[in-house]
Amino acid sequence: MKTVKVGSVGLGRLGYEHAKNLATQVPGCELAAICDVDANRVKEVAAELGVPNTYTDFEEMCKNPELDAIVIVSPSFLHCQQIEIAMNHGKHVFCEKPLGTDVAQCKAAEKVIEAHPDLIFQLGFMRRFDKSYAEAKRKIDNGDIGKVVLVRSYTQDPRSTIESTLKFAPHSGGQYLDMCVHDIDLIRWFTGSDVKNVWAIGGVFEFDLYKELNDADNAAATIQMENGAMGFMFTNRTHAAGSNVETEIIGTHGTLRIANVGAKNLLNIVDEHGSREEYYPDFMSRWHEAFVAEMVAFTGHVRDNTKPADLTVYDGTAVSEAAYRCKESFETGKMLPIR
Amino acid sequence: MKTVKVGSVGLGRLGYEHAKNLATQVPGCELAAICDVDANRVKEVAAELGVPNTYTDFEEMCKNPELDAIVIVSPSFLHCQQIEIAMNHGKHVFCEKPLGTDVAQCKAAEKVIEAHPDLIFQLGFMRRFDKSYAEAKRKIDNGDIGKVVLVRSYTQDPRSTIESTLKFAPHSGGQYLDMCVHDIDLIRWFTGSDVKNVWAIGGVFEFDLYKELNDADNAAATIQMENGAMGFMFTNRTHAAGSNVETEIIGTHGTLRIANVGAKNLLNIVDEHGSREEYYPDFMSRWHEAFVAEMVAFTGHVRDNTKPADLTVYDGTAVSEAAYRCKESFETGKMLPIR
Amino acid sequence: MKTVKVGSVGLGRLGYEHAKNLATQVPGCELAAICDVDANRVKEVAAELGVPNTYTDFEEMCKNPELDAIVIVSPSFLHCQQIEIAMNHGKHVFCEKPLGTDVAQCKAAEKVIEAHPDLIFQLGFMRRFDKSYAEAKRKIDNGDIGKVVLVRSYTQDPRSTIESTLKFAPHSGGQYLDMCVHDIDLIRWFTGSDVKNVWAIGGVFEFDLYKELNDADNAAATIQMENGAMGFMFTNRTHAAGSNVETEIIGTHGTLRIANVGAKNLLNIVDEHGSREEYYPDFMSRWHEAFVAEMVAFTGHVRDNTKPADLTVYDGTAVSEAAYRCKESFETGKMLPIR
Amino acid sequence: MKTVKVGSVGLGRLGYEHAKNLATQVPGCELAAICDVDANRVKEVAAELGVPNTYTDFEEMCKNPELDAIVIVSPSFLHCQQIEIAMNHGKHVFCEKPLGTDVAQCKAAEKVIEAHPDLIFQLGFMRRFDKSYAEAKRKIDNGDIGKVVLVRSYTQDPRSTIESTLKFAPHSGGQYLDMCVHDIDLIRWFTGSDVKNVWAIGGVFEFDLYKELNDADNAAATIQMENGAMGFMFTNRTHAAGSNVETEIIGTHGTLRIANVGAKNLLNIVDEHGSREEYYPDFMSRWHEAFVAEMVAFTGHVRDNTKPADLTVYDGTAVSEAAYRCKESFETGKMLPIR
Known part of the structure; x- marks a missing residue:
């Protein structure tokens, strides 16, 4: 099973849950990088979970050629711009809900995703x-x-x-x-x-x-x-x-x-x-188990190069x-x- | 325990349920009269339940001086006029829902009931x-x-x-x-x-x-x-x-x-x-048990000359x-x- | 519906429940007599439930020719002898559990009941x-x-x-x-x-x-x-x-x-x-409802002269x-x- | 987190479940070897789960110095002798229920385990x-x-x-x-x-x-x-x-x-x-989740050199x-x- 390397941004409560799941609960996944504006928190979590690459700048993380995919768990107002940055660096993207903080942002995100038909995008509707x-x-x-x-x-x-x-x-x-x-x-x-x-x-x-x-x-x-x-x-x-x-x-x-x-x-x-x-x-x-399952699904899509059939950016907008x-x-x- | 004598109008499905309950399940109650436009049905039910007085004309029943109270389970469009007839003959009234088939009827029924402050009125919200x-x-x-x-x-x-x-x-x-x-x-x-x-x-x-x-x-x-x-x-x-x-x-x-x-x-x-x-x-x-209980309550009000505290004609209108x-x-x- | 007249013995907690049910909850039944060694309690309950005949001596009650049936809710050690007395006076009997306080008593009760094949006997397994x-x-x-x-x-x-x-x-x-x-x-x-x-x-x-x-x-x-x-x-x-x-x-x-x-x-x-x-x-x-239902069944058996098909004295013994x-x-x- | 290397014996229905769990669901665990008498089944499962070492002889597997622990999911009559072989080669042991097929076997297993106080033993009471x-x-x-x-x-x-x-x-x-x-x-x-x-x-x-x-x-x-x-x-x-x-x-x-x-x-x-x-x-x-959890616990004990507090060989015997x-x-x- 090919290992999927993931970088995750945001280490708040849910960000930490995703990071820990990616590091320990998702077979065939390596949490290869984490990013947060709080450098101490990054250091702390990296030590606990054994994450090799750490960042306080999101774009820097996206430049890491090792990474297959980015998981976005940052504050909502950053979601859409981070989707764009990550995709522009050729990364598959998982983004937590909400897609954006207004409908205009969502529409802009649609354009970005449509411009990268080869990249996988999955929204965090874990239910x-x-x-x-x-x-x-x-x-x-x-x-x-x-x-x-x-x-x-x-x-x-x-x-x-x-x-x-x-x-x-x-x-x-x-x-x-x-x-x-x-x-x-x-x-x-x-x-x-x-x-x-x-x-x-x-x-x-x-x-x-x-x-x-x-x-x-x-x-x-x-x-x-x-x-x-x-x-x-x-x-x-x-x-x-x-x-x-x-x-x-x-x-x-x-x-x-x-x-x-x-x-x-x-x-x-x-x-x-x-x-x-x-x-x-x-x-x-x-x-908890649904959070793990959505990451298993996402990394599976990345590994197999398939797209989530019915969970698209348009659902996020709607x-x-x-x-x-x-x-x-x-x-x-x-x-x-x-x- | 003073026996309360009741006359019941309407012998459809729910009318029969009420009649049977009044005759057999309500302590201290006597089903003394029944009325329906279908004379055969009246005869049949009277025989089964041992009801002494039978009518096909509602007002005739209301003239019976033995009766303390009338239970109305007739078609909805008759409710309001039957309330009026019964009260004009000095009878306490239990009326099945709905109070009337339009709001004007309900308002008219309010007036009738207000005109007879000594009579008890209870609506069939059995739940x-x-x-x-x-x-x-x-x-x-x-x-x-x-x-x-x-x-x-x-x-x-x-x-x-x-x-x-x-x-x-x-x-x-x-x-x-x-x-x-x-x-x-x-x-x-x-x-x-x-x-x-x-x-x-x-x-x-x-x-x-x-x-x-x-x-x-x-x-x-x-x-x-x-x-x-x-x-x-x-x-x-x-x-x-x-x-x-x-x-x-x-x-x-x-x-x-x-x-x-x-x-x-x-x-x-x-x-x-x-x-x-x-x-x-x-x-x-x-x-079934709620239908019995509401009749126990109604006949109790009649016997004790008390009024249902929070189940009035105004609830029916509202x-x-x-x-x-x-x-x-x-x-x-x-x-x-x-x- | 022929009225069944019942005399009930024992006015303890369960005895009172049965008496009240017989007096108020069982259609076609009249609680025509009650008996207890406590004369004050007899008077009190008779007043509350409107019972016309009162006794402190069980056999005296059984001599009352008006009574169709006796309900026994006395202390257990009296059950078997009271069954005998009641049946010797030609009364149908309902007896609370247990049938007797030892197996010998139960066997003796069987003999009594077998000796009165025309009388109905029902045991208080209300479940x-x-x-x-x-x-x-x-x-x-x-x-x-x-x-x-x-x-x-x-x-x-x-x-x-x-x-x-x-x-x-x-x-x-x-x-x-x-x-x-x-x-x-x-x-x-x-x-x-x-x-x-x-x-x-x-x-x-x-x-x-x-x-x-x-x-x-x-x-x-x-x-x-x-x-x-x-x-x-x-x-x-x-x-x-x-x-x-x-x-x-x-x-x-x-x-x-x-x-x-x-x-x-x-x-x-x-x-x-x-x-x-x-x-x-x-x-x-x-x-409560099962206690009522067993009395409805018992008085029904008395009225219709049928026997409980599968609830016999032998069940009590076994x-x-x-x-x-x-x-x-x-x-x-x-x-x-x-x- | 130190990786715990496990060899598993028995690839029947439950053996396969354990093997798959060890290979894919237990963080920090590597399923480094599998063993079964059916060489084709061994080959098949090794290919599916990416297991590097394969055996048809249990003792050969136990000789593999890479392995920290052995998981026994073989037929019941083999349990006790395999516990002995594994421990004699210095391996920690997880053994499926039952401990043995008679009490004498269980007692013998107790002796083996007592002779290796430094080795961890855990029984498969997954509930x-x-x-x-x-x-x-x-x-x-x-x-x-x-x-x-x-x-x-x-x-x-x-x-x-x-x-x-x-x-x-x-x-x-x-x-x-x-x-x-x-x-x-x-x-x-x-x-x-x-x-x-x-x-x-x-x-x-x-x-x-x-x-x-x-x-x-x-x-x-x-x-x-x-x-x-x-x-x-x-x-x-x-x-x-x-x-x-x-x-x-x-x-x-x-x-x-x-x-x-x-x-x-x-x-x-x-x-x-x-x-x-x-x-x-x-x-x-x-x-399923309990099977995973007991393996997480077992590999955790191996990693941390702790013993299951209240799940010992004596429970198996009793x-x-x-x-x-x-x-x-x-x-x-x-x-x-x-x-």
Whole structure:
């Protein structure tokens, strides 16, 4: 098995997760380089994971001829320009969500990727790589539940981590861009259709900071798809029981539900609180295996020179467009067409 | 315990259920009279249940001085005028949903009821009398889940009964009036607030008859409440697994879910289909105990001369208004304010 | 519907439940008499439930010619002699479990009942009247799970009521007679076979009183049936989460599980403890509907002059024999044949 | 991270799983050698996984000075002698269950391992490395459920694979040795105690071949532990719904249940069969991650020169002793002390 050499940029919380996975969990992959503006952090992680090449300048890393591919886990506003730099140096690119911080950036990224048809590009919609979500998709494609009528998807963050969430809130882009993009991606993926109209509502039920930000701590959006299917998303920052992402797909002949009870493991606990299942404490532990699986898939594409069939830059743009429209709908109180 | 004597009008499917419950399941109640336009049916049911007085004319029944109360389970368009007749004869009234077939009728019924402050009036929102729904309400009122943020409520009819459903469809008033009124009632009850804006979407995914009726076989509505809480309803005619009514109440400190798995009984079956729970085959078996409980409550109010604290004619009007607005939103494609 | 007139003896906790059910929940039944050694309690309950005839002497009640049937909910040691008295006065009899306090008593009761072939006798194994248990039996009889291989049945009492449990413990007969008789009945019923060998183990894990009583606070028994099927029972006094009775029937083609999660109602609660279901707080609330259903069945048999097809005095004897053998096995440490 | 070089013997179904995991899923591990009597299979697997050294003679492989450790997945009767050969060549050893095919072999293996105190030995009780089982153990050790009273553990094989199971049956050692050893290990691990008495029952309910083998297709065993705790095991070859391993630990203050519903993934399916969860199709897919985790642990011990704290050769002997006693109990019909 040919070794795929990867350079990764960004060593924040998720950046470190990806770096560690690339270094230790992805067969046939070598984490050959890391980059971050924080030189100390680079040194620290390089020592821990045995990474031979370290950078504080992204373009310098891209010049390294050893590297086959670049993994981008930097702040969102850098994504599009780093895609361009990496591709201009002939590197395959994996980019974390969101593709860009506005639709114009996404459109520009499309142009860059179209200009490099020989290079592989994969977006970080890791939920698709979760075993349960992947099996749901297979069952849908197999016709097990008939036509898809409604996709309901929740992304709920635990109250227990609210302090760090509030600290991050002013730079998060708000609920729809930060949290709902994954749900929008799932709704598009499972319905096989594009967003037509959105109406987004919600409010501040507990944490006043969100009022100052013109944002919500509990928010929802209803989506009408081009093909008539429906989507409903709900997201909040006040979930009592750990991290909860659950999705339901109602079809004309059956319904699929993913993680509609606590899903930390197969353990059921009976005690004075009743019969109960615990939730994952945070999104990182929930999605660890999916994060690994998407990197296995990405390095596999690089090795075999194949492209992700249905996870393209256009999905990134479409999701961003819908998220922005939700934000606008929330802010104006209006039901809005996608364009 | 003083015996409460009841006369019941309407001996259709639900009318018969109520008559039988009144005759055999409600302690301290005597089903003293029944009325239906179908004289044979009246005779048949009277014989089976041992009912002494039978009528084909509603007003005649109301003139019977023995009767304390009237239970109305006739076709919807008769509800409001029968309320008036019964009250004018001094009878307490229980009326099945919907209160009226349009908002004007509901307003007229309000006037009638206001004109008889000494008489008890109770509406047939039986879900509130289901043990699980009642306990959810207690927990909410007790503050167990903090502020109510979102109420999601599904009413799904089984595919297996689609033939009779289709036959009834042209006279049903459509999904929002026929199915969603219970969900709207629950959203108002659990949020403690009134409807502000609605957006209703959906479509015909399988049964073309609904296209002719300008109706949907799968429909949803998103509701924004006056206090900022949110509601989401979904209803369909194509549920693969029996009758499914499930409701979720998300609060700032916890979530309550009612019947989010098959709920027919406590039986779990493991076979070649996996580990599974069955659903109730139809709504009648699902709500049998609630139908009894609401009659126990109603006859108790009559006996004790008390009024249902929070289930008034105004709830009936408000729910009807919202259901009509959902219908209009669905038909026009617009998000609409309640008035 | 002919009214069945019943006299009930014993007004303890369960006796009161039965009396109230007979008076208010059983259509076509009149609680025409009650009897208890405590004259004040008799007066109190008669007033509450409107019972016309009151007694402190059991035989006096049986002499009342109005009465069709007697319900026996007195202390266990009186059961067999009261069956005899009632039947000698020509009354149909419902008797709570256990049939007798030793096997000799049970055998004597058999003789009495055989001597009155015209009278109906029904034993208080109310679990068979629970909807979920009844449906399990139907599915088994229908062949849905093939041959029955193993029946596992748990009867767990809540810690929260331990004080009253300990007070009652010296007079309870011990775990096997007090708790397991219902499980033994279920194992015989579901396997359709008789007990062949038993081995009972257990111990005192928390409440030292049970040591003094040569009893256990956590006990199990494994049973081999004549037809080769297996039974496993577990019972304890330390269940953290309310009252728990659960039963599993493993067949060669499928498995049925009754109440293997918290079963108080259809409510699922998500809070800081995870996703959870609550248990019934005590056995009385768990079995309320089954207690009513067994009285509906009994009075129906009396009215229609039919006999319970498969719930006879011999079941009572067989269950008692097995329970005594479990007790002996526990005390001696030996695996024992039934006789 | 120092690379640990491993040689693996046995390329049957489980042997291949281990080889593939060692080659591709265990960071810091190199599968440097494989051995099997089937030279073609060795060549085939070596090509697929890129293994540099291949053998058909086990001792030859052990002579390879490059290898740090040997993984034994050969037929059971070879385990003990291969442990000796490997250790005599200075290799650390991982050995699949069972330790030996009789207790004498296990005792001999103990002597070998005691003679090499510097070498690491780990047994293949992979269930302990499953996330859910590991968390159950942590909660028990943490006192979350008080004293452990009863461990119930089921190992059920799917009917769908019965043909290959029947083929393997004559050489399997029977239900207790082949299936229950994992359950016995769990009972000892969770109760923290040794087996005192066993009673094993069961029979042939469907597949007559087991009669010829003096074995059962459905079998159970009840175990009394030295400390008074109890164990109940059930195993069969006729499970309708895929592979099912579930375990329940009842303590004085709480109960833990692992996989008591279908556990293939987080997907719940609602269709005409009700609301359901699917099971893993076979044990290999159920335990894949645990198989990887035990190898990560083993190679970690080799790298760090530490010993598995509580998974020693003596556990292997104790489990084998108990399994043999269960077999003898089943064959003689007697309850038996462990020795």
